[in-house]
Amino acid sequence: MSKAAELAALIGSGQAQGDKNLIINGAMAVAQRGVSFTSPSAGAYTLDRFKYNENFGAACTITQSTDVPSSNGFLNSMKIDITTAATPANAEEFKIDYGVEGQDFSRAGFGTSGAQALTLSFWVKSNVTGVYRVNFLNKNGTGNKIVGGTYTINIASTWENKTIAIPADTAQATYLTNVEGFRIEFYLASGPDRTSGSLPTDWISYDATRRAAGQAVNLASNTSNEWYITGVQLEIGDVATPFEHESYGDTLLKCQRYYIEFGSNGASGCFLGSTFAYVSRTIPQMRATPSISVETLTGYIDQYGTTSRNAGSVAVSHTEGHIIIYGNSMSGGSTGNPAFLRKQTYLSAEL
Amino acid sequence: MDNMTITSAQYQERDGEKVGIWATLNGVQTGVPLDPANTDYAEIMRQVAAGTLTIADAD
Numbered sequence: 001m002s003k004a005a006e007l008a009a010l011i012g013s014g015q016a017q018g019d020k021n022l023i024i025n026g027a028m029a030v031a032q033r034g035v036s037f038t039s040p041s042a043g044a045y046t047l048d049r050f051k052y053n054e055n056f057g058a059a060c061t062i063t064q065s066t067d068v069p070s071s072n073g074f075l076n077s078m079k080i081d082i083t084t085a086a087t088p089a090n091a092e093e094f095k096i097d098y099g100v101e102g103q104d105f106s107r108a109g110f111g112t113s114g115a116q117a118l119t120l121s122f123w124v125k126s127n128v129t130g131v132y133r134v135n136f137l138n139k140n141g142t143g144n145k146i147v148g149g150t151y152t153i154n155i156a157s158t159w160e161n162k163t164i165a166i167p168a169d170t171a172q173a174t175y176l177t178n179v180e181g182f183r184i185e186f187y188l189a190s191g192p193d194r195t196s197g198s199l200p201t202d203w204i205s206y207d208a209t210r211r212a213a214g215q216a217v218n219l220a221s222n223t224s225n226e227w228y229i230t231g232v233q234l235e236i237g238d239v240a241t242p243f244e245h246e247s248y249g250d251t252l253l254k255c256q257r258y259y260i261e262f263g264s265n266g267a268s269g270c271f272l273g274s275t276f277a278y279v280s281r282t283i284p285q286m287r288a289t290p291s292i293s294v295e296t297l298t299g300y301i302d303q304y305g306t307t308s309r310n311a312g313s314v315a316v317s318h319t320e321g322h323i324i325i326y327g328n329s330m331s332g333g334s335t336g337n338p339a340f341l342r343k344q345t346y347l348s349a350e351l
Numbered sequence: 352m353d354n355m356t357i358t359s360a361q362y363q364e365r366d367g368e369k370v371g372i373w374a375t376l377n378g379v380q381t382g383v384p385l386d387p388a389n390t391d392y393a394e395i396m397r398q399v400a401a402g403t404l405t406i407a408d409a410d
């Protein structure tokens with residue numbers, strides 16, 4: 001094929017276009033919640049956009065590491081360091097999840113005759129050699145579907161680049177709105193109820209016995225075990241292209257569609273009776289109305305910037321990109337009194 | 352499905368209307384909006400439907 005023909009084919013495939021990576025923060029650069037997480041809870045987000053799940057008593061510390069594959073431009077990886085060993089039984093599992101917003105996954109064309117295959121690529125390192133499963137979910141209100149692939153860590157404690165092919169699904173579209181349409185599950189351990197079936201190499205209706213089939217490793221088997229990952233890229237097509245680096249600022253903005261922290265920066269609002277209200281505009285607009293939690297309800301608000309006021313609870317509303325944070329059940333304020341938000345506030349609209 | 356632990360949940364009201372749920376999610380007190388696209392709300396309602404969680408009325 002001539003160079004011109006190769007270029008035309010590449011452009012036609014969409015792989016030469018910017019923003020090809022469907023994964024946000026695949027280089028593990030953004031860590032708004034912190035850089036070290038000791039024994040995170042199941043369902044907790046650690047480094048931005050990546051969710052931890054474990055439910056059989058193992059424990060670990062997750063950190064934003066500077067251990068990276070050399071000569072690839074990466075500055076960070078996610079490190080999982082086992083601190084409590086355990087063995088999963090039944091349907092118990094240990095995995096890292098990544099969810100893609102349905103409307104962002106529409107480019108794959110699932111559910112149409114033009115559905116396209118995808119390729120997942122990443123760098124991984126562990127002292128535990130063996131076969132690991134990656135599961136993919138096509139999420140749709142009529143029923144989830146799964147397909148899977150495996151990768152093998154061949155050499156202990158050495159960075160390896162892995163690629164997994166994901167077939168097109170012409171039969172079922174994912175959700176195409178602001179909810180999770182596609183999920184990647186990096187399995188690190190699984191009980192037998194998740195592995196007793198066979199590895200699904202094409203899209204099938206959800207089958208719990210095949211969800212982690214192929215997973216041979218129990219990363220949680222020993223407290224000396226660790227696992228690193230970076231350079232996660234999901235792209236249209238059947239070829240893994242070089243990782244698409246982007247600026248820290250661009251990645252941070254993308255992450256803030258799902259999670260934002262307001263610092264204890266004196267942002268001002270006012271009292272409405274026993275409620276404090278603070279209005280802001282989030283950029284970018286958050287994915288959905290976020291959940292809100294705070295550093296502490298004690299001294300959450302300073303009236304006139306001088307008088308500390310406690311909140312009984314907090315709430316949030318969200319309309320067309322505008323956020324209103326409420327401090328509820330507050331005493332001492334009068335309607336119209338200006339006041340200032342003094343504690344860290346966390347807004348989460350994760351998938 | 353996540354394995355989120357929800358240990359309490361109570362409706363929040365403003366001007367007599369339910370506007371959210373004040374819940375303890377994995378040990379963290381959290382204000383959860385009544386938005387079906389919010390995954391915390393979806394998980395609360397899943398546990399309510401499963402009969403493992405009850406949302407208390409607002410004070």
